[in-house]
Amino acid sequence: MGYGVIVMDADDFVPSRSGGFKEAVMDIEWAKLTAFEERVNVAGELNILKVVFESDCASLVNRIKKKGRDITILGHCVDKSCMNLDNFIL
Secondary structure, X not given: OEEEEEEXXXXXXXXXXXXXXXXXXXXXXXXXXXXXXXXXXXXXXXXXXXXXXXXXXHHHHHHHHOOXXXXXXXXXHHHHHHHHHHHOEX
16 A cells, blocks of 8 residues: 655645655555545644645545544544544644
8 A cells, every 4th residue: 555645835835745665455445544644644743733634535525524433443443543633723
C-alpha cells in the first residue's frame, strides 16, 4: 500500500510533501484509514492549525462524520484516529 500527503497553503504553495509504503494485505477501507492517519500525523508535525482533509472513500468519510456511533471494529479505529482531529480547525 502506498500513500501520499501534499501540504498546500491558500495560494497553492506546496511547502511540504510526504509519502510512504506499508507492506500489508488489507481491505481498501483499512488502507484509506491508514492513509488518513498519516495525513493527520503530518499536519500535526507541521503544526498546522487549519486543515482540510480530502478523501475519495465515501465509506471512510461517512464513518468519520458519525464518529462515536459506529460500533464496528473499523468504526472504533476511526474514533481513535479522530481524537487527534481536536487539535485542528476543520
